[in-house]
Amino acid sequence: MHDQFILFLEALLQQTGLQELWWGNLVMIAVGCTMIYLAIAKHFEPYLLIGIGFACIVANVPGSDLIREGGLFHYAYQGVNLLILPPLIFLGVGAMTDFGPMIANPRLVILGAGAHLGIFVALIGAKLWGFSIQEAGAIGIIGGADGPMAIFVTVTLAPHLLPQISVAAYSYMALMPLIQPPVMRLLTTKEERLIRMEQPRQVGKLEKIAFPIVIAVIVNLFFPPVAPLITMLALGNLLKEVGVVERLSRTAANGIMNVVTITLTVAIGSTMSADTFLTVKTLQIVFLGLVAFVFGTASGVLTAKIMNIFLTKKINPLIGSAGIASVPIAARVSAVVAKQEDKRNYLIYQAMGPNLAGVFGTAISGGIMLALLLAR
Amino acid sequence: MLVPDTLQGALLLSLIDFFLSFVVIAGIGFVLAAFPWLDRIAKLGVNDPIQD
Numbered sequence: 095m096h097d098q099f100i101l102f103l104e105a106l107l108q109q110t111g112l113q114e115l116w117w118g119n120l121v122m123i124a125v126g127c128t129m130i131y132l133a134i135a136k137h138f139e140p141y142l143l144i145g146i147g148f149a150c151i152v153a154n155v156p157g158s159d160l161i162r163e164g165g166l167f168h169y170a171y172q173g174v175n176l177l178i179l180p181p182l183i184f185l186g187v188g189a190m191t192d193f194g195p196m197i198a199n200p201r202l203v204i205l206g207a208g209a210h211l212g213i214f215v216a217l218i219g220a221k222l223w224g225f226s227i228q229e230a231g232a233i234g235i236i237g238g239a240d241g242p243m244a245i246f247v248t249v250t251l252a253p254h255l256l257p258q259i260s261v262a263a264y265s266y267m268a269l270m271p272l273i274q275p276p277v278m279r280l281l282t283t284k285e286e287r288l289i290r291m292e293q294p295r296q297v298g299k300l301e302k303i304a305f306p307i308v309i310a311v312i313v314n315l316f317f318p319p320v321a322p323l324i325t326m327l328a329l330g331n332l333l334k335e336v337g338v339v340e341r342l343s344r345t346a347a348n349g350i351m352n353v354v355t356i357t358l359t360v361a362i363g364s365t366m367s368a369d370t371f372l373t374v375k376t377l378q379i380v381f382l383g384l385v386a387f388v389f390g391t392a393s394g395v396l397t398a399k400i401m402n403i404f405l406t407k408k409i410n411p412l413i414g415s416a417g418i419a420s421v422p423i424a425a426r427v428s429a430v431v432a433k434q435e436d437k438r439n440y441l442i443y444q445a446m447g448p449n450l451a452g453v454f455g456t457a458i459s460g461g462i463m464l465a466l467l468l469a470r
Numbered sequence: 471m472l473v474p475d476t477l478q479g480a481l482l483l484s485l486i487d488f489f490l491s492f493v494v495i496a497g498i499g500f501v502l503a504a505f506p507w508l509d510r511i512a513k514l515g516v517n518d519p520i521q522d
Contacts, residue, residue: 200502207488207495214484221480227473230480298509308501316494451495458494462487469472 114156118368126150126363132268139268142241142359146261149363160364167364174256174361177249179354180242181326186351187242188330189343191421193305195446198294201401202409202444206451208397209417210459212237212390216382223378228252231463233379236263237386238456239270239420245362246323247460251467257365258376262383264362267420273384274415274427277391282411286399287435289410291444299335306331309454317461319468324457391415394448413445419452 107113129147133140153161160167173179196203217234221227232252235244236259244263248256266273279287306328313324333343398414412432416424425445432441473479 197502197505200499200505203495203499203502204492207491210491211488214488217484218477218480221477227475227479227483231483295506297505298512300508300512301505304505304508305502309498312498312501451498454498455491455495458491459487462490463483466473466483466486 110157112156116368118372119154119156122154122366122368122371123151125366126154139264141355142264143268145356145359146264146363146366149360150366151363153364153367161367167360170357170361171364173354173357174245175249175253177246177322179358179361180246181322182350182354183242183358184323184327185330185346186348186354187421188306188327188332189334189346190351191327191331191334191450192302193331193450194297194302195294195443196450197297197301197305199444199447201405202413202447203451203454204401205394205397205414205417205448206419206453206455207417207458209390209394209414209419209448209452210238210455211393212386212388212418213456213459215389216386219382219385220378223382225375225378226252228467229255231467232259233382234386235259235456235460235463236266236379236383237390237418238452238459239263239267239387239390239418239424240453240456241267242323243320243456243460245358246320247464250319250464254370255375255379257362257367257371258379259383260362261366262380266383266387267423270387270420270423271427271430273387274391274418274424275431277388278395278412278415278428278431281392281395282399284435286402286411287432288439289408290436290439291410291413291441292407294443294447299337302335303332306335313457313461317458317465319464320457320461324454327453387418390418394418410439410441410444413441413448416445417448417452417455419449419456421449421453422446424452425449 126147129143132138133143149167152158159165162168213234216237217230220230220233225233228251232248232255235247238244241264245260248259310325310328314321330346333339333346394414394417395411398409398411402408410432412428416428418424425442428445429442432439473483
């Protein structure tokens with residue numbers, strides 16, 4: 095009887111995940127808890143970190159059926175794997191975005207390209223560190239500071255690195271207010287930081303309606319690999335700007351966006367199992383992501399300074415770093431740093447121009463990269 | 471693969487990509503610079519007298 099009792103207990107124990115639990119799972123559970131803490135206590139990207147953190151915890155509880163084939167989180171991941179969720183996120187983003195600041199000041203869009211040097215510094219750094227060129231391309235795109243684009247490129251080029259790259263991309267986007275200002279101050283003089291810019295012109299309704307249509311045509315013509323993302327961004331924006339389908343625009347910006355955000359974050363978190371995440375490669379990718387952000391910030395500021403050599407109406411170089419994308423965080427950082435120098439210098443609208451252009455800059459860089467790396 | 475999986479390949483890819491992104495974004499900037507004409511067209515359409 096005693097032996098049978100022990101036998102039953104052993105059989106029950108084998109059904110649980112306790113036998114597979116190792117210290118790595120505990121570390122990743124702690125990582126998940128830290129993400130949730132940062133989201134709640136510090137308000138660091140709560141819409142992203144709650145879902146990612148929770149799914150990370152669940153993914154590291156051995157025996158969980160949710161992440162196995164047939165499990166709910168597994169199906170959520172298929173939305174990422176089949177590149178369905180990232181374009182839907184962009185639909186919502188487009189429906190929430192006013193591209194007026196970008197349309198009003200076309201000369202500032204060049205900053206959306208200038209602030210992407212970080213992509214290529216990280217790419218070269220990854221290659222030097224022994225990653226394949228496709229892996230290096232996926233790591234480099236972290237510097238584009240665009241979560242859906244990073245997921246899109248990574249799933250295409252190096253899907254096995256998705257957990258590390260998506261976590262690095264979203265984490266650094268949340269940490270931009272800490273990463274960017276020291277770089278911005280280092281590369282600018284006080285005089286430059288005090289430059290005031292005139293208010294941009296008002297953008298007409300027809301311009302705002304034409305913009306998404308023109309962009310969709312350009313991207314589909316020249317950059318088919320990234321067309322799904324930008325086309326959905328354009329559709330969302332068109333729904334917003336036409337003003338006659340408010341229900342659809344509200345649904346894209348709220349209902350769809352919220353559902354997709356929950357699914358996407360859970361999908362990303364569910365890939366953060368200790369076996370794949372606790373590796374030297376993860377540390378390398380996290381480091382290269384930081385390098386990408388620092389160099390991107392620097393190159394944006396320097397691009398603005400170079401433009402000032404040729405311009406009579408000077409640009410405040412602080413808005414150059416907003417070209418890194420990550421709307422509207424990077425623009426807010428530029429505005430805050432400018433305001434710290436001069437309380438009456440309001441740069442948010444001017445900074446939104448390069449910030450929005452940065453989204454297209456990342457798409458163009460990613461599109462060219464995909465086209466060249468997938469070509470045979 | 472068109473781009474060799476070497477450091478030289480990475481450097482070449484980076485150079486071409488960075489340069490081309492400037493070219494394309496500048497092209498988008500030129501297109502946007504023409505957008506104020508759309509406002510004029512829109513205003514012309516509003517100012518046209520309605521013919522009975």
